[in-house]
Amino acid sequence: MKTEERRVIRLSEYAPYPFRVDSLALAFDLDPAKTRVQATLRLTRTGTAADLELDGEDMTLVSVALDGETLPADRYTAGDGKLVVRGVPDAFTLDVVTEFAPAENTKLEGLYVSDGMFCTQCEAQGFRRITYFPDRPDVMTRYTVTLRADKAAYPVLLSNGNRIEQGDLDGGRHFAVWEDPFNKPSYLFALVAGDLERVQDGFRTRSGRDIELNIWVEHGNGPRCTFAMESLKKAMKWDEDVYGLEYDLDLFNVVAVSAFNMGAMENKSLNIFNAKAILADPDTATDAEYEYVESVVAHEYFHNWTGNRITCRDWFQLSLKEGLTVFRDQQFSADMRSAPVERINQVRSLRGRQFPEDGGPLAHPVRPDSYIEINNFYTATVYDKGAEVIRMMHRLLGAEAYRKGIDLYVERHDGTAATCDDFAAAMADAGGRDLSQFKLWYSQAGTPQLRVTETYEDGVYALTIRQHTDPTPGQPDKRPLHIPLEVGFLDRTGQPLPVRLEGEDTAADSRVLELREAEQTFRFTGLAEKPVPSLNRGFTAPVRLVETPHTDADRALLMAHDPDTFARWEAGQQYAVDLLLKMVAARAAGSNEGPDTAAFVEALGSSAADESLDAAFRAQVLTLPSDDFLAEQMAVIDIDGIHAAREALRRDIARAHGALFRRLRDTHRAAAGPFAPTAEGAGHRALANAALSYLGLDAANAKLALEQYRAADNMTDAMAALRVLNDLDVPERAEALDHFHDRFKGDPLVLDKWFSLQAMSQRPDTLARLKDLMGHPAFSMRNPNRVRALIGVFANANPVRFHAEDGAGYAFLVDRVLELNSLNPQIGARLLQPMGRWRRMEAARKALMTRELDRVLATPDLAPDVYEIASKARA
Numbered sequence: 073m074k075t076e077e078r079r080v081i082r083l084s085e086y087a088p089y090p091f092r093v094d095s096l097a098l099a100f101d102l103d104p105a106k107t108r109v110q111a112t113l114r115l116t117r118t119g120t121a122a123d124l125e126l127d128g129e130d131m132t133l134v135s136v137a138l139d140g141e142t143l144p145a146d147r148y149t150a151g152d153g154k155l156v157v158r159g160v161p162d163a164f165t166l167d168v169v170t171e172f173a174p175a176e177n178t179k180l181e182g183l184y185v186s187d188g189m190f191c192t193q194c195e196a197q198g199f200r201r202i203t204y205f206p207d208r209p210d211v212m213t214r215y216t217v218t219l220r221a222d223k224a225a226y227p228v229l230l231s232n233g234n235r236i237e238q239g240d241l242d243g244g245r246h247f248a249v250w251e252d253p254f255n256k257p258s259y260l261f262a263l264v265a266g267d268l269e270r271v272q273d274g275f276r277t278r279s280g281r282d283i284e285l286n287i288w289v290e291h292g293n294g295p296r297c298t299f300a301m302e303s304l305k306k307a308m309k310w311d312e313d314v315y316g317l318e319y320d321l322d323l324f325n326v327v328a329v330s331a332f333n334m335g336a337m338e339n340k341s342l343n344i345f346n347a348k349a350i351l352a353d354p355d356t357a358t359d360a361e362y363e364y365v366e367s368v369v370a371h372e373y374f375h376n377w378t379g380n381r382i383t384c385r386d387w388f389q390l391s392l393k394e395g396l397t398v399f400r401d402q403q404f405s406a407d408m409r410s411a412p413v414e415r416i417n418q419v420r421s422l423r424g425r426q427f428p429e430d431g432g433p434l435a436h437p438v439r440p441d442s443y444i445e446i447n448n449f450y451t452a453t454v455y456d457k458g459a460e461v462i463r464m465m466h467r468l469l470g471a472e473a474y475r476k477g478i479d480l481y482v483e484r485h486d487g488t489a490a491t492c493d494d495f496a497a498a499m500a501d502a503g504g505r506d507l508s509q510f511k512l513w514y515s516q517a518g519t520p521q522l523r524v525t526e527t528y529e530d531g532v533y534a535l536t537i538r539q540h541t542d543p544t545p546g547q548p549d550k551r552p553l554h555i556p557l558e559v560g561f562l563d564r565t566g567q568p569l570p571v572r573l574e575g576e577d578t579a580a581d582s583r584v585l586e587l588r589e590a591e592q593t594f595r596f597t598g599l600a601e602k603p604v605p606s607l608n609r610g611f612t613a614p615v616r617l618v619e620t621p622h623t624d625a626d627r628a629l630l631m632a633h634d635p636d637t638f639a640r641w642e643a644g645q646q647y648a649v650d651l652l653l654k655m656v657a658a659r660a661a662g663s664n665e666g667p668d669t670a671a672f673v674e675a676l677g678s679s680a681a682d683e684s685l686d687a688a689f690r691a692q693v694l695t696l697p698s699d700d701f702l703a704e705q706m707a708v709i710d711i712d713g714i715h716a717a718r719e720a721l722r723r724d725i726a727r728a729h730g731a732l733f734r735r736l737r738d739t740h741r742a743a744a745g746p747f748a749p750t751a752e753g754a755g756h757r758a759l760a761n762a763a764l765s766y767l768g769l770d771a772a773n774a775k776l777a778l779e780q781y782r783a784a785d786n787m788t789d790a791m792a793a794l795r796v797l798n799d800l801d802v803p804e805r806a807e808a809l810d811h812f813h814d815r816f817k818g819d820p821l822v823l824d825k826w827f828s829l830q831a832m833s834q835r836p837d838t839l840a841r842l843k844d845l846m847g848h849p850a851f852s853m854r855n856p857n858r859v860r861a862l863i864g865v866f867a868n869a870n871p872v873r874f875h876a877e878d879g880a881g882y883a884f885l886v887d888r889v890l891e892l893n894s895l896n897p898q899i900g901a902r903l904l905q906p907m908g909r910w911r912r913m914e915a916a917r918k919a920l921m922t923r924e925l926d927r928v929l930a931t932p933d934l935a936p937d938v939y940e941i942a943s944k945a946r947a
């Protein structure tokens with residue numbers, strides 16, 4: 073396909089579909105080699121189009137009948153992703169029969185086979201690989217689904233809604249009929265057929281209805297579903313309590329599958345999950361994975377209202393459901409666990425993934441205005457920045473008005489396909505606020521940069537804040553955004569000072585400033601001394617504070633005394649960023665004289681030792697900003713310099729606090745007690761293991777790590793020990809890794825951790841080892857979890873080896889992307905993203921990276937997914 077032939081889809085070209093689909097009946101004869109689908113659509117014309125156009129791909133069209141009469145071939149054309157039936161009446165029934173081979177579907181979109189079971193993934197445009205249909209989210213209808221399959225191989229037959237009939241058929245086959253009483257778009261259709269174990273439970277809703285809950289897994293995995301089931305029930309309760317939203321059917325099914333492109337999918341009443349997001353037990357899941365399961369289960373459940381009952385008009389509105397649902401799952405996690413620690417983790421991931429996206433060639437607005445392949449827009453920007461946008465509205469309106477806004481949004485749009493503007497309008501109306509400038513957050517890409525300066529004269533303290541957003545692709549000029557920024561003041565001893573704006577009577581400990589202009593000055597009175605400002609408390613806005621009036625002493629003061637827990641952590645991070653960048657610069661200049669790190673190291677130790685603080689929080693304090701976040705602050709990224717500086721600072725910290733770390737490791741390991749997947753236990757383990765990671769910088773502590781690995785009664789402690797050994801050149805490393813392999817070789821999901829450890833290793837032989845591991849019997853390019861564990865981790869979490877000077881890391885990645893181009897282009901396109909960083913590298917790496925991108929672009933038959941990322945990354 074030539075470049076100019078690739079279709080760019082634009083928001084500005086949105087037009088409603090000219091027909092209404094009154095109902096859809098689907099009948100499947102399931103067979104891995106040849107599945108036959110009969111679709112019966114009842115249609116009514118609502119627009120002016122003479123012809124009916126349906127989407128469809130990669131299928132054999134067997135027949136088309138209109139009102140019961142098989143159509144002659146000259147009445148329709150099929151090809152180029154469309155079926156066009158010419159000259160249709162105003163209201164009619166269309167029967168379409170298609171065939172395809174699910175076993176050969178390696179893209180994992182539409183209907184495919186995963187470990188011997190049939191399953192579907194239709195978001196965003198997989199339904200068109202099952203039958204011809206207007207595969208767009210604003211076409212909603214009622215589905216009745218008949219499934220027929222071999223009874224012995226596929227005893228369980230599931231689809232959306234309620235099962236209304238089932239029975240046996242000739243030839244060892246059986247059937248089930250499912251009816252979904254709710255209108256839905258095609259992307260929420262799902263079916264599952266397989267031999268599965270059921271874990272059953274129930275939930276009584278606040279209005280007293282009893283809901284049957286099932287989690288379906290591969291036989292033997294039942295015991296690993298307990299935590300997911302508990303999470304589901306908590307999520308159902310929480311959504312009633314906090315959002316007033318109750319489940320609307322009598323049955324809720326969740327199925328875990330091993331081959332899945334994403335985390336999970338919210339199909340109406342039949343959520344399908346990557347097994348990784350369901351299965352958890354102490355032997356196989358870390359605390360972080362337990363937390364992941366809890367949040368993904370909640371996220372998909374929350375979609376039942378924010379996504380399913382109210383869906384998206386078109387895919388440009390993806391953040392309408394995803395940003396909102398991520399914000400909801402973040403609120404849920406904050407309520408289940410430590411709110412500040414949750415916020416810290418969100419901000420880490422925003423900075424590690426979204427900020428780089430927003431500052432690179434793939435930058436796009438939360439509501440994109442064009443795409444070639446929509447699957448490329450399931451991004452950190454749409455999800456996580458989208459959640460920040462909702463969070464800012466929550467902040468600007470306050471919790472109560474926000475909830476009124478949600479109620480109004482549901483009242484206005486339930487049962488329909490809505491837009492981001494509809495959501496903002498409900499919030500503006502409920503809150504009595506003008507959000508017109510605020511809505512720029514939806515349409516303008518890029519991370520705003522704030523520069524803050526201060527003056528203090530005659531008892532008046534003034535903060536001048538300038539905002540600026542760099543150009544992004546297609547958006548050379550940026551306008552000032554409406555930014556909520558929470559600030560507080562401290563005195564020199566760390567006591568809070570009142571925040572009182574000039575001309576106002578009320579003083580508060582903290583207040584949200586609203587920035588609207590390129591430059592604004594806020595004047596505060598009633599201050600007997602110049603305060604130390606605490607800025608962007610709780611990370612009220614997803615911005616970068618590139619200039620603040622803080623001195624090192626201010627940062628140490630905020631680290632120790634800011635009443636906002638998040639801001640205490642943030643002060644430590646900013647302090648560390650400053651020092652690390654100075655260390656990188658010194659190293660680049662060939663100087664041995666780096667900055668003095670002693671005061672920082674001291675402050676870090678005091679926080680870590682402060683028993684009045686939450687253990688989970690102290691573990692966060694001990695974790696320095698990531699290589700990626702540091703890279704974001706440099707005009708030209710010095711990969712090796714960043715890594716060396718970070719390691720050097722870690723060594724300084726380890727040297728200064730050896731005794732403290734030994735104590736923390738022992739006492740918090742003891743405090744964690746026997747394993748239970750609670751937030752509290754996880755906090756103790758996190759702190760003990762943060763301490764271990766510092767101790768482990770000294771090879772003499774390899775034994776300690778090996779002992780911990782051996783004694784661990786849970787995966788968190790085992791992995792922490794392995795991570796320490798992984799970078800050391802000691803015999804204990806191979807001993808532990810081999811032991812892990814032997815213990816888990818039958819469980820590919822656990823073996824992924826073993827693959828990832830090796831992909832992350834700093835050792836010089838890492839790439840050679842990866843190439844060997846691709847031949848491991850458990851490895852397969854057809855399973856996205858394996859690909860992410862080995863190749864994704866290498867490209868995203870091992871900067872030093874991935875960016876090796878000879879370019880071998882880039883060539884390896886691109887070889888894999890080209891393999892995936894035909895196998896699973898969605899995964900291939902994702903893997904390619906780190907290559908977009910070439911612009912910020914020095915000349916030699918720039919040349920190597922662009923050569924590899926050019927190699928992708930010169931490849932014939934590039935899938936649109938891969939083409940879009942490669943061409944934008946190269947531009």
Ligand code: ARG
Pocket residue numbers: 193195196333334336337338371372394447450
């Ligand atoms: N809606 C799903 C979720 O956020 C994600 C599914 C995306 N799948 C895809 N192929 N793009 O929970």
Ligand code: ZN
Pocket residue numbers: 371375393394397
């Ligand atoms: Zn989602």
